[in-house]
Amino acid sequence: MFRKALITISFLACICLAVSANAQEAQNVTTLYWSPVTLVYPSTTFTIEDAKDINYTIYDELGAQSVHVSVITAQLYLNGAPYHMANIPITFSSDNDSIAYLEPYNRTRPSDANGQAKILLIAHNRTGFVNITAESEIIYGHRLSDTCRVRVVGWGTVSGIVTDQNRNGIHDATVTLWHWNGTANTKMLASKDNPQLSNDGRTAAPGMYTFVYVPVGSYNVTAEKEGHSYYRLIDMYEGSGTITANVAIPDYVFISPATLTPTPSASPTTGAPSATPVPTPALPALLAAGAIVAAATIKRRL
Known part of the structure; x- marks a missing residue:
């Protein structure tokens, strides 16, 4: 028997805050949603996660003025367990771009060392459904695929x-x-x-x-x-x-914290004290003093 019949593709469970890893916690999914973009039938096989640190504005050129970005992860399986094989091409496709679409560039991704490939799903702010399919050809001529159904609630x-x-x-x-x-x-x-x-x-x-x-x-x-x-x-x-x-809050009074104003302080003088300057006599006074001395000298000679 060829191993090809036992190899399938499914979507890895990797929930980040939006959907619990335990599918049973997604109760009453018709009225309560933990994320704007979720799987219709949560399970340990099919999941989706919100993208982290994605710059949403880069999609404005595609006409998406308000979008939500999720990450779809496809996982290769063998005999019911994850098949850790790198560099196997996995091709993604979707069927309802008016609700959500896969990132438009390079929708065929090689699997990593864990047998996984990821792609972004960009959802518009409107309610509807979109089917995401992942396909791979592990052995020539035998193409395998799996599909999940995604709900967008706005x-x-x-x-x-x-x-x-x-x-x-x-x-x-x-x-x-x-x-x-x-x-x-x-x-x-x-x-x-x-x-x-x-x-x-x-x-x-x-x-x-x-x-x-x-x-x-x-x-x-x-x-x-x-x-x-x-x-x-x-x-x-x-x-x-x-x-x-x-x-x-009806029974609370908020007291705004006082704004502290810094008070300038005098800086101590550390240098040596400066000498008190001695005033210099004005020029007329010097001339007068010289005249007195000269007069006294003349009298003494007489």
Whole structure:
């Protein structure tokens, strides 16, 4: 028997904050999303991860004014276990560019030493599905492939200002964005900026906060400062854009830290004391003194 019949391609489980590595935690996926871009059927075989440190603006030339970038990883398998073989070409394709598309350059990638190949998936800010297929030909004439179905739910931005009972912006309040099921918080939105501290006024308005790439869904924004807290419930819909959610803590008064003004201090004198100058007589006085001396000399001669 040829080994070719036992070699398959699947997508490596590698979740980074957005989706739990345990597929069962992706509960109620029709209403709650941990990322704007997820797999329709989470499992240990098919997964996707949010891209890290990607400059989204480089895709503006492709007409994507607001995009989310994910990483698709294809893994070769042999006898049900990862097949660690390098330099095997893996070709990626997708079927719905209006929802999400693979990066347009070089969609055939060689596998690395772990038998993996990666490619970016750029999603538009709209709801829909896209099928991603990976193909490889390990033995000439026998092409293998596998497909996963990806859901894009759309996203928006949640921003606002945390204030005290006098409507003054609160510096460094802890702001947290929670998934809300209508009666209780279920889980924090998995995001690198959640929770975050409200602005102290140096880079934005005092008390301001901002969460980006928030998936469609219902949320509870909570703000806490020194044991005092309050909340704001919001709903993110497709096309919502930026939702303003100000949070006023009703039983807290923020005292702005005083601005310290440096006081100049006198510098001690370390050099030797200078001598007191002796005044020099003016020229008329010198002439007068000379005249007196001359007169005295003449009298003495007489």
